[in-house]
Amino acid sequence: MRGIALAMLLGAVALPARAGLFDDDVARKQIESVRIDHENRLGTLEASARGQIELANQIEALKQELAKLRGQMEVLTNDLDQAQKRQRDFYVDLDTRLRKFETAAVAPDASQSAPATPAADPANETRDYEAALNLVKAGKNKDAAAAFIAFTKAYPKSSFLPSANFWAASALYQQREVAEAARYYGKTAESWPDDARAPDALLGLSNCQTELGDKKGARASLEKIVSKYPSSPAAQTAKQRLGKK
Structure with a gap:
């Protein structure tokens, strides 16, 4: 009887300890899961940010190229206007x-008779x-x-x-x-x-x-x-x- 009682006492003491270890493992797994999820989201955000920066750089490059083309067009237009002028x-x-020369060639000769119809x-x-x-x-x-x-x-x-x-x-x-x-x-x-x-x-x-x-x-x-x-x-x-x- 004493042996049985001792075993039951030891079992009662061990159960809370095992329960505590089990709870710690679950918590660690949850924390690790949250950490991984956080890192994944952070990586996605960083990739998105890099993409936006690259897009912004491309847009800025296109704006500069457009401004350059407009300047060239203005120069060509001015050159054309000057050439036409x-x-x-x-x-x-x-x-x-x-x-x-034409006026001199058609100057009226005083020795000739007046035309039948009046000239302009x-x-x-x-x-x-x-x-x-x-x-x-x-x-x-x-x-x-x-x-x-x-x-x-x-x-x-x-x-x-x-x-x-x-x-x-x-x-x-x-x-x-x-x-x-x-x-x-x-x-x-x-x-x-x-x-x-x-x-x-x-x-x-x-x-x-x-x-x-x-x-x-x-x-x-x-x-x-x-x-x-x-x-x-x-x-x-x-x-x-x-x-x-």
Whole structure:
């Protein structure tokens, strides 16, 4: 009996100790599980943060590249504007010089009898022409086109008609009225083939034909410049374009 009692006493003492050890193992496992879960979440957050930083860096790089491209576009646009202005100034200067010769060539001879029908007032004619030309100088292409077209109707016998038709075509082209521009360029080259503007008119016509999808006609216009006006600056441009086609 004493032995049984002693065994029961020892068992009673051992049970709380085993229970305490069991509780500690469970707690340690739970703590380890929480720690692992925490580390996993932390790793995920760090990966996400790195991804966001990389994305932010890529966005910043794209912004810098876009700013660079915008700067280059502004430079190219300015260069194009300057080139068009130089070309316009060149033609205006050429027009002024040619008008001096044209005016001298058509000056009335006092020994000749007066014409049967009264001629247009030269002062008004010159005034209207120069007013239209000033619109070209100012870059007011829409108004310039209307002014030159009105001039051709008001002064059908004017010595300025080749210039007026050419400038009307140029202003129309700048307004992107390509079909109408082609008509006036074609009229200039066909009606006044010996005029100094004829080669440039054919070059303008070729540009219009290209934009209108008439590649065959555009090439024919370039070939006509080379064959008929081989010494003109327009012929050099035409040769270069023909070499590319």
